[in-house]
Amino acid sequence: MASRNGHLGAALILLAVAARCACVLVLQSHLVSRSTYEHGEIAANLVAGRGFSIRFLGTDGPTSQQAPVYPAIVAAAYLIGGIESPRSLLILELGQAVLGGLLTLGVLALARQVVGDHPPAVLAAGLIAALHPTLVYAASHVQVALLGATLVTWSLVAATRAGSSGRARDAVLAGILLALTALTDPILSLCAGGMLVAIWGGRRAGPTAPAFGRHLGLSASMLLVAALCVAPWIIRNAIVHGEFVAIKSTFGYAFWQGNCSISEGTDKVVRASVEKVLEGGAGAGLAAWNRTLWAARHEAGYIDDVALTAEDRRLLARASEPERSRILFRRALAELREQPWRYPGLCLRRLRYFWLFDETNPKTRSLIYRVSHGGLLALALLGLCMATADVRRRLAPLFLTAGLISAFHAMTIVSARFHLPIEPLMAVWAGAGLARRMPFGSMSTATADDVVRVGIVGGLQRGRLLDRPA
Template identity: 25%
Template sequence: MALLILLIGLAFRAALMLPFRHEPPSDPDNYLVLARSLADGQGFRVADRPTAYRPPLYPLALAPGVTLLGLPATAWVVTLHLASGAVAIGLTGLAARRWGLPDRATALAMIVVACDPVLVSQARGVMTEPMASALVAAVLASVGPVPTIGEALRTGLLAGLAALCRPSLLPAALLIVTAVVFLSPGRWLRRAVRGVVMLAALTLTMAPWAIRNAVVLGSPVWTTTHGGYTLFLANNSAYYDDVLKGPMPVWTGPNQARWFAEVNQRAEGMPEPQADRWFRLQAVRVMIDRPTEAARATLERVGRFWAVAPSSAVYSRGLRWLTAAWTIPLWGVLVLGLVRRSTWQWPRIAAPMALLSLALVHSLYWTDLRMRAPVVPAIALVAAGALASERSRHPCHTRPAAT
């Protein structure tokens, strides 16, 4: 059954990438440009300037393909996305088994990751979501019922890699560290040691990127210099006026173009870290000056993150109905999973921590339903928990090593 689900998931992803035979995949965020710079030995550079605007892990994974095949390295992108899909499906199943979920629940979790349209559709472009979802599944599979020091080390390392692929996953890693300290089995000292080891592994994994940015950009940026921009993109007066007070379901048009031109002009010439801080400050000022609209915008972003279908302004009616037909039943099972007491106990609490922390991040930053793609493995595991008996759980674990 597991092999069949895996093959189905890969078939869906491969089918979406068939157009790559005739035209290269889209690269809206310049990850291939960064990979080309890395392949040429220039480091992370765009327009001949050092940058930390995008996270480093995905372009690092693309760089070998660009070195071997040149741009656009289509075969490498396809291989990377198929491998990411296989890892996400397989490790979600492993997490379900390690957490003691029954066979039917394990199968459901794998089916969700194999077939979820929001996640599967991300294979079409050069985007971080496929790799990020695989890393989230790896983190969840690494969380054991009775975590050893080795597991804590491994989980912290994987969480660091996930944050270097998708910075919005960093809060999830910190929440899982907190859960290790307060909810994992054992005496207080042992739990504290696990948490310290996990946090240290997370920090050491991300430290080379921060050190590089301190040396090259003059500021120890741990994630990216893109966060301030996405916060301002979701919280500016033009957006509030057009979308919250106007008829636009998706922000576009002359006011958006004018806003882009104005902010790019203001930030021109600023070092990236300075521009990031300036964008963040502007967003905070708008939210303080217009608290009612800021609250409405937050609720609107929450709705977009959890939307059952993509926007009618962008996608066809048939695609929207197909997505809704999948998502509505899934959300029903997800709610059933969330209200189970066992979902909030160790180790299964790691899944809602990952899911809800990302939802919280995107309640403030620019979002749409695509942003939930990296945590589809967490959604799958919480939903699968609804099929597990509260009284017959037997998590798979080994005796923890001495601390």
């Protein structure tokens, strides 16, 4: 039975990779112009020898506008296939298709930690992660969200493992993954709260669980390792900007985008012309549909395009990058003070956009998006309702992670891509309900562990699984 479920898990991983490769090849997003945004510009400058730099708010120069990990990955693709060439983008997107397999493996591992050895629950979570349309579609974008989702999932896996094993090396691995998550998207470092709950939750795993002091040490080790791994980038920022910058310099800028006087709570402009593009640009085939969505997205533009005057840009160009962000932050606060009730309304609107549909994003108006997005939410809520109290307790780290990320975006700015990192967690919620009638730990299938031993990670050994460790 263990071997069979291990092979089913391996099949899900292969299915995830195949679905994403098909999406990339069918939609042809690598042929769409202006699809790389800030990550592509920074990557191009890295390859050209100009360093980690960009033109941002009126001036060119070294930047902390983005975290370093993803632009470095894009730069690696540019080195292989050429700067912003269709070949390099295809290489990058196919690499992200493989990353989707790693994400699915992480969901299988996380689900098993939550529901124990219950094949239907574990495999259901993996199936959702493998085929959920927005997670599949993300592979066709030069976008940090898919990498962020993968790192958040594996960070929670590592922290839960550290809490149950009590091993220092597991806490060190969790710290490294937390640092990579922060250096990919610092907002996602909010998963540290869920990771700490996962470590301390291990104290209730049984009579052999590590003592209070040991869990305190594990938590401290994880946070210290994460801080040490992030420190070089913080030092680089201090050298470049002449002041402390916590990974990215753009919190104030993003807050202004989401809360300035003309904002709808996102970074996009609501334009009637977008509807005309959506209505008039349809063609035969999925690739044409995808090009239409991209055209509508470009037509929507950014708040910056209409809210910043030429004088504003000259003012911002004279300031340092962190100061530009602070100027816009103060401007947003001043505008909110003039209409005190506007900010709570924007927060509630963003919360609705985050969990339901972002009305300012042309891509989220697609029926495919809305059905799949709403379907995942319904499955997740159903799974939570069906899950036992013990399983829901084990889901606490996932709840906290999703809640912190959701709350941050509700208070600052929201976009459809910001929801992607919690979708693998929702897949686990959905699967958890299937373990309701099974006593915890009643079967020995070790689905995710067996997958590692079947060729996806551990390699095939004459068609047989490796023996389980004692």
